[in-house]
Structure formats: structure tokens, C-alpha cells
Amino acid sequence: xxxxxxxxxxxxxxxxxxxxxxxxxxxxxxxxxxxxxxxxxxxxxxxxxxxxxxxxxxxxxxxxxxxxxxxxxxxxxxxxxxxxxxxxxxxxxxxxxxxxxxxxxxxxxxxxxxxxxxxxxxxxxxxxxxxxxxxxxxxxxxxxxxxxxxxxxxxxxxxxxxxxxxxxxxxxxxxxxxxxxxxxxxxxxxxxxx
Numbered sequence: 641x642x643x644x645x646x647x648x649x650x651x652x653x654x655x656x657x658x659x660x661x662x663x664x665x666x667x668x669x670x671x672x673x674x675x676x677x678x679x680x681x682x683x684x685x686x687x688x689x690x691x692x693x694x695x696x697x698x699x700x701x702x703x704x705x706x707x708x709x710x711x712x713x714x715x716x717x718x719x720x721x722x723x724x725x726x727x728x729x730x731x732x733x734x735x736x737x738x739x740x741x742x743x744x745x746x747x748x749x750x751x752x753x754x755x756x757x758x759x760x761x762x763x764x765x766x767x768x769x770x771x772x773x774x775x776x777x778x779x780x781x782x783x784x785x786x787x788x789x790x791x792x793x794x795x796x797x798x799x800x801x802x803x804x805x806x807x808x809x810x811x812x813x814x815x816x817x818x819x820x821x822x823x824x825x826x827x828x829x830x831x832x833x834x
Contacts, residue, residue, distance in 0.1 A: 710726065
């Protein structure tokens with residue numbers, strides 16, 4: 641016997657929203673993001689709504705535009721999205737909730753975090769190579785703060801851990817997605833020999 645909502649043909653996804661458009665899906669996706677307690681993949685949203693992932697992607701981008709300049713934002717990292725409060729409201733929210741989230745990062749932590757943000761996925765040895773010092777304790781601290789995470793392992797001897805930034809990183813720095821990182825300044829060319 642077929643379960644409700646189950647496809648008769650597993651290769652076929654039924655359309656729960658026949659004739660769905662990004663505009664018609666946006667309010668439903670907004671509601672799903674509101675109740676989600678963690679970042680949600682576009683794939684999971686598409687499966688839940690039983691629509692094509694491309695429609696979900698377009699609806700998410702529509703929501704991102706609608707939330708621009710408001711008290712909430714749709715934050716995106718790759719194929720995952722989350723509804724979050726606007727970064728400029730952080731101080732008021734902290735005061736309202738009685739929180740002290742203003743812990744500062746050390747220069748070493750900021751340096752390491754910048755390396756991970758711009759070069760992710762990256763291994764500890766690559767980070768050490770850029771910094772010129774051992775980064776073990778700084779990486780542990782950033783992981784404890786939830787700003788970086790293990791995102792996989794490199795397929796080579798020893799299978800070193802690959803690090804990347806988290807949604808908390810985006811929230812901490814008030815970014816909707818990684819494309820909002822400021823561009824890196826190109827290294828100045830060495831002075832030409834006279």
C-alpha cells in the first residue's frame with residue numbers, strides 16, 4: 641500500500657504545487673525557514689514542497705531581495721539557507737535578551753579566520769604555511785566559537801581535515817553569503833630592478 645505523498649514511480653517527483661512559481665513558493669519557503677532550527681538545504685526544501693530545486697532557488701533569491709534592508713535576512717551559504725536577524729540589530733537583540741555576545745577575537749584568530757574564509761576548503765598545514773606559525777589552538781578556539789567547522793577530509797596520505805566557515809561566521813560578520821566578503825587586495829608587484 642502506498643503511503644500518502646509517496647511517489648508511485650521513485651524517479652518521478654509529484655508536484656504538490658502544480659504551476660508553482662517562485663512568487664507563489666516564496667511565502668511557503670519563508671514559513672519553512674522560520675520554523676527551521678538550523679540551515680536548510682535547497683534540496684530538502686524542494687523535496688518537502690515536491691517541486692523542482694530550480695524553483696526553490698529562484699524563490700529563495702526572491703526572498704533575499706524582499707528582506708534586504710529589513711530586520712530579518714535570508715542568509716545563504718552554498719546550497720543551504722537560513723532565516724536570521726539583521727546584523728545591525730545585534731546590539732539591541734543582545735540587550736533585549738540579556739546576552740553578552742560581543743566576545744572579541746584575537747588578532748591571531750582574525751588572521752586565521754580570514755585565511756579560512758578566503759581559501760576554504762583549507763587544511764591546517766596550509767593555514768600554518770600562510771601564517772608561518774602553528775595554528776592548532778587558534779583553530780580549536782574558532783571551532784569552539786562555531787565560526788569554522790570541519791567540512792571534509794583531503795584525499796591524500798593522512799587524510800588531513802579541511803576547514804570552512806559556518807553560518808555563525810556569516811552571522812557574526814553580518815554577511816548574507818560568502819560573496820559579500822570584501823575582495824582581496826592584489827599583492828603589490830615587487831619593485832622592478834633598476
